[in-house]
Amino acid sequence: MLIKRLILKNFRQYIGEQKIDFSTDREKNVTVLIGVNTSGKTTLIRAFEWILYNKNDFDDKNLLNKNVADGMQMGETQAVRGNLIIEHEGVEYEIIREQIYTCTGSNVRPSVSKAYINYLQPDGQTRTQIGSDFDTNIERILPRALSSYFFFGGERVGAISSREDIEASVKGLMGLDVLSNAMSHLRTVINKLKKSMDFSGDENANRAQKKLDGATKQLQECEDELETVSGQVEYYQEEKEKYAALLRANEETAAAQHRREQLDDVIKNLETRIEKDKKELISAFSRNSFAFFSLPLLKSAVQMLNEASDDTESVPEMTAASIDYILRRHRCICGTLISDGSAAEQNLLQEKAKQPPESIGSLVRRYREQAMEYISSSDDYYDIIEDKFSTLRNDQRELGFRIDERSALDESLKGAKDVAFLERQYQNAETRLKEFEQNKTTLLQSIGSCKKDIANYEKALESYGKANEKNARIALNVAYAQATFDWVAEAYKSRESSVRSRLEKKVNANFSRMYHGNRTIAIDEKYRVKYLDVTTEESDGLKAVKSFAFVSGLVDLAKEALTSDKSREADMGPQYYPLVMDAPFSNVDETHIRNISQILPASAEQVIIAVMQKDWEPASEIMAPVVGKSYQIEKQLDQDGEEIDTISYIR
Amino acid sequence: MFDKDMQIRGKYATYWKALTQLPGNANDTSSNTFKVFENYIYVYMVAPIIGLLHGKRAQYDPADDSKDTAGMLAEIQIKNAAKLKYIYRLIILTDDSQGLTNEEKINWAFREDDNEDSVKRGMELYTSYFFGGLEILYNEFVNECITDDDYVRKMYEIVSEFKDEQNIDDLTVDVEALLRS
Amino acid sequence: MSDQVLDKRKLNMIKVKVIEIEKNNIIKKDPNDTIAETIRKYIEKVVDGKC
Numbered sequence: 045m046l047i048k049r050l051i052l053k054n055f056r057q058y059i060g061e062q063k064i065d066f067s068t069d070r071e072k073n074v075t076v077l078i079g080v081n082t083s084g085k086t087t088l089i090r091a092f093e094w095i096l097y098n099k100n101d102f103d104d105k106n107l108l109n110k111n112v113a114d115g116m117q118m119g120e121t122q123a124v125r126g127n128l129i130i131e132h133e134g135v136e137y138e139i140i141r142e143q144i145y146t147c148t149g150s151n152v153r154p155s156v157s158k159a160y161i162n163y164l165q166p167d168g169q170t171r172t173q174i175g176s177d178f179d180t181n182i183e184r185i186l187p188r189a190l191s192s193y194f195f196f197g198g199e200r201v202g203a204i205s206s207r208e209d210i211e212a213s214v215k216g217l218m219g220l221d222v223l224s225n226a227m228s229h230l231r232t233v234i235n236k237l238k239k240s241m242d243f244s245g246d247e248n249a250n251r252a253q254k255k256l257d258g259a260t261k262q263l264q265e266c267e268d269e270l271e272t273v274s275g276q277v278e279y280y281q282e283e284k285e286k287y288a289a290l291l292r293a294n295e296e297t298a299a300a301q302h303r304r305e306q307l308d309d310v311i312k313n314l315e316t317r318i319e320k321d322k323k324e325l326i327s328a329f330s331r332n333s334f335a336f337f338s339l340p341l342l343k344s345a346v347q348m349l350n351e352a353s354d355d356t357e358s359v360p361e362m363t364a365a366s367i368d369y370i371l372r373r374h375r376c377i378c379g380t381l382i383s384d385g386s387a388a389e390q391n392l393l394q395e396k397a398k399q400p401p402e403s404i405g406s407l408v409r410r411y412r413e414q415a416m417e418y419i420s421s422s423d424d425y426y427d428i429i430e431d432k433f434s435t436l437r438n439d440q441r442e443l444g445f446r447i448d449e450r451s452a453l454d455e456s457l458k459g460a461k462d463v464a465f466l467e468r469q470y471q472n473a474e475t476r477l478k479e480f481e482q483n484k485t486t487l488l489q490s491i492g493s494c495k496k497d498i499a500n501y502e503k504a505l506e507s508y509g510k511a512n513e514k515n516a517r518i519a520l521n522v523a524y525a526q527a528t529f530d531w532v533a534e535a536y537k538s539r540e541s542s543v544r545s546r547l548e549k550k551v552n553a554n555f556s557r558m559y560h561g562n563r564t565i566a567i568d569e570k571y572r573v574k575y576l577d578v579t580t581e582e583s584d585g586l587k588a589v590k591s592f593a594f595v596s597g598l599v600d601l602a603k604e605a606l607t608s609d610k611s612r613e614a615d616m617g618p619q620y621y622p623l624v625m626d627a628p629f630s631n632v633d634e635t636h637i638r639n640i641s642q643i644l645p646a647s648a649e650q651v652i653i654a655v656m657q658k659d660w661e662p663a664s665e666i667m668a669p670v671v672g673k674s675y676q677i678e679k680q681l682d683q684d685g686e687e688i689d690t691i692s693y694i695r
Numbered sequence: 696m697f698d699k700d701m702q703i704r705g706k707y708a709t710y711w712k713a714l715t716q717l718p719g720n721a722n723d724t725s726s727n728t729f730k731v732f733e734n735y736i737y738v739y740m741v742a743p744i745i746g747l748l749h750g751k752r753a754q755y756d757p758a759d760d761s762k763d764t765a766g767m768l769a770e771i772q773i774k775n776a777a778k779l780k781y782i783y784r785l786i787i788l789t790d791d792s793q794g795l796t797n798e799e800k801i802n803w804a805f806r807e808d809d810n811e812d813s814v815k816r817g818m819e820l821y822t823s824y825f826f827g828g829l830e831i832l833y834n835e836f837v838n839e840c841i842t843d844d845d846y847v848r849k850m851y852e853i854v855s856e857f858k859d860e861q862n863i864d865d866l867t868v869d870v871e872a873l874l875r876s
Numbered sequence: 877m878s879d880q881v882l883d884k885r886k887l888n889m890i891k892v893k894v895i896e897i898e899k900n901n902i903i904k905k906d907p908n909d910t911i912a913e914t915i916r917k918y919i920e921k922v923v924d925g926k927c
């Protein structure tokens with residue numbers, strides 16, 4: 045299917061009638077719609093979904109342009125319309141959906157939307173409306189279940205490759221549903237035919253028929269039970285895997301818990317050390333602080349003393365003892381006689397009274413010596429204080445780090461589960477799994493023997509039946525039906541496994557081109573995409589790449605099937621589809637953007653992307669050679685140059 | 696001097712206790728939990744110096760009716776006599792409030808230890824600077840600091856700033872460097 | 877039933893018809909019984925017929 049043109053009238057912010065012609069060129073097959081932030085890219089994608097499926101996922105369900113709505117008079121009507129012109133299997137179709145809005149004074153009320161398809165006759169002129177069921181026809185062109193793979197928005201990208209209804213959709217895409225339906229219907233036919241065989245006249249045949257009925261019933265019961273049990277097996281398998289993964293993750297938790305206990309000790313030690321540091325600081329601060337702070341005072345005191353010892357000193361080294369000696373011998377040093385009661389004796393006594401036990405000089409000297417001692421001790425004072433202070437600071441900082449570390453661990457441990465619990469769950473799952481697997485084996489055996497019995501009874505009946513002409517005819521029909529069934533089953537089996545393995549190969553090839561890492565993808569029988577190395581976190585970028593790889597693998601495969609040999613009998617080739625994407629690059633880093641840009645154009649017939657200007661930059665260079673058409677989505681500016689949210693234009 | 700049990704009372708007793716880690720049996724009347732000094736004696740030694748540096752003396756306030764007391768036994772003073780006397784003499788030598796000549800200061804500081812009156816006056820001077828210093832220290836620390844960390848930082852600040860001020864005489868003061876810093 | 881000798885041409889006609897019915901039914905989605913009935917009728921016609 046090729047999308048040729050989209051015309052919107054008053055659809056949301058697209059006021060008036062606006063159209064987009066998409067590139068249908070084989071080489072330049074990419075059409076780019078570039079918007080600045082929220083200027084309506086998503087709206088365009090949703091326009092497709094509205095036109096085709098009447099889907100309205102907007103928060104505000106009113107589709108009519110607000111400006112137009114505001115300008116309406118009471119009772120006036122306006123239409124919202126979307127036209128989609130596509131080409132499918134060589135025929136051009138126009139799909140039109142219209143919704144009428146009526147103004148009720150304060151509001152606008154929408155009518156039910158109407159849709160119809162026109163197709164262009166081969167002569168290129170006349171358009172004929174297809175009268176019959178719109179939905180059926182749309183379903184034939186682009187099935188709704190598949191639509192979300194081909195029209196997707198950035199946010200939904202991650203969810204795609206893990207959906208569970210993929211199986212049905214892939215089968216539809218690859219034409220496998222035709223085959224599986226055929227198988228189930230043929231089975232019904234065969235059973236009906238067999239039932240219609242009439243053995244009422246024949247005793248032996250009756251008995252055999254009864255036995256056959258019994259065995260068939262038992263077979264059905266066994267098969268039903270088998271399905272249930274298989275379900276259980278699958279469930280417990282997943283449980284087991286789940287708990288195994290949790291236990292693996294939990295090993296990290298055990299280590300973290302241990303670390304946390306260690307931290308408790310470390311922190312306690314640090315706290316004790318800090319208290320000691322404080323005490324040591326106080327002690328250092330206290331002792332000899334007087335010496336440190338008295339330094340400037342000391343300097344001036346010493347200076348004063350030095351000056352003073354010059355003038356207060358009368359006779360150097362003269363002491364009271366010396367004077368006593370002179371008095372006792374009654375003769376001065378100079379030789380003068382000193383008699384009792386004389387003036388000389390009085391002078392000497394006065395002089396003696398002034399003398400301290402020692403001379404001023406030695407006093408000062410001693411004081412100075414003391415002072416020097418204290419001065420030198422104060423030299424260390426500052427260094428010691430600084431040292432104690434920085435030790436304290438370091439320890440406090442270390443404590444801070446450790447406490448932060450412990451808080452972070454507490455956070456991460458909050459979610460951790462009890463290991464014992466996990467172990468129990470794992471064991472439980474393993475036990476139940478074994479049980480059910482055992483169950484399954486037993487059932488399979490029963491089924492096997494039932495089938496054998498049924499085969500035997502049928503053979504018996506056949507031989508009875510051959511005798512009866514009517515039954516013979518029916519038996520013949522059964523034979524043809526069975527042969528057809530076998531043929532379809534064979535085709536289905538080989539096709540299905542080929543589809544799955546080719547899909548897996550393609551997806552892996554795409555994936556490794558888009559993602560510069562080491563991952564392998566497997567596709568299980570339900571077409572779910574799994575990594576072979578399980579349980580690590582998936583980034584958004586990785587999810588996006590995984591989905592692209594899957595979808596483009598799917599499209600690629602479909603393309604292959606179509607172009608394969610058509611001359612085979614009863615070919616049932618699938619269709620090919622364009623890729624329409626909203627913000628494919630929005631959660632992906634630059635390297636991934638480049639990789640995806642290289643693959644995308646080649647992975648679909650037609651690629652339509654709506655991007656933001658900033659996301660387009662890294663991709664534009666690579667995709668330039670394949671861009672056939674490009675449009676800008678702009679908001680209208682008012683007279684102040686401000687953007688108007690409610691009006692956008694596509695240029 | 697410095698050979699008898701001594702005691703002070705009133706708000707200065709409160710200040711003294713607030714600044715010092717108390718022995719186990721003392722009555723802690725202070726509201727702060729971080730004590731800057733290890734022992735009473737160290738405060739008794741450095742507070743007068745601080746008072747002297749700032750030229751601040753103080754007396755008992757007659758209006759102060761607080762019954763709080765703090766003191767020291769003779770023993771601890773005798774053990775630190777040399778330092779205490781050194782400080783005593785330093786105070787007398789550098790104090791300018793008594794209007795004495797240098798000669799008079801020196802005599803008072805060194806020659807009059809056996810003069811009861813001189814010693815009494817000397818101890819009054821010592822005590823007045825002690826009170827002044829207590830008040831300054833109390834304001835710096837207890838009034839301004841709340842958390843342990845405030846105290847620690849203040850201790851370091853006081854010491855560093857003092858050291859820098861001493862160094863200013865030694866260094867040439869560079870305008871460019873000052874503007875840049 | 878594998879010991880029946882089946883006419884190749886008749887078998888091919890049935891095969892083609894079944895696939896055609898199923899393809900059309902992807903869109904129409906008739907109930908299973910209807911389809912089974914259609915198929916059965918066709919088989920009967922072909923098998924009984926002389927063409």
